[in-house]
Amino acid sequence: MAEVMMQLGFFQFSINSATYQRLSRSTEYRWARQARIGTSDALQFTGYGPETIEIEGVIYPHFRGGLKQVDRMRTQASSGLPLTLVSGIGKVLGLWVVEGISEGQEVFASQGVPHRQDFTMRMARYDSGLRSLLRFF
Template structure:
């Protein structure tokens, strides 16, 4: 065997370990509390954020209502995720569902390590599809809605 063959074999072994869901070294997309959203756990498909602003209206005779800014409304994030239990295991879905009832704010951290803020889980909607003959789902999707705590 040549040195080049050894390098190729070593690279193939390392790539196989990287792609394996058992190693836990997949890049993290977000982190909420201790839960890591990644390809190896729950892959975030997209995210959306909404922020509202409050304006109080004061009626005026013969004129358009006067508006006064009274503060910011709630900031919410929606995180649709997908899990393939045959590849990633079903454990990751239940880990995030287990975090929700703790009733405490969790830190939301970006992939680059920036702390976005404290958030609480408002809701989790789960959908299961593509069933095996034994009734287990091959695909789990969930949409998590979190709200800023600060």
């Protein structure tokens, strides 16, 4: 069985299926600036800004995993629920929402079946507290 690179909800990214080639993670921090006379501005930490992850990958549907992998990503994202993100080493990275999925296809066989699918998924950390999650249950 192939090792899992990362799992988002029930969808697993792995070497033998939807493999991501690039992962970018961005975290912002908010600082309020107050001008002062005769010296530099005072800065005060006011909280965390958005945190995002973007993954770019490739799927060879005839190798393993089949043609429906990007469709399964989209189905799970369309649930409108935050999803647990877990790294391949088992580290729980929290709740995330999928903001967008894009797909490219190339090297086609008969009936327009692609031999290669490229995908990009954009996710944002969901941090609205437990109370906001309770409305889903």
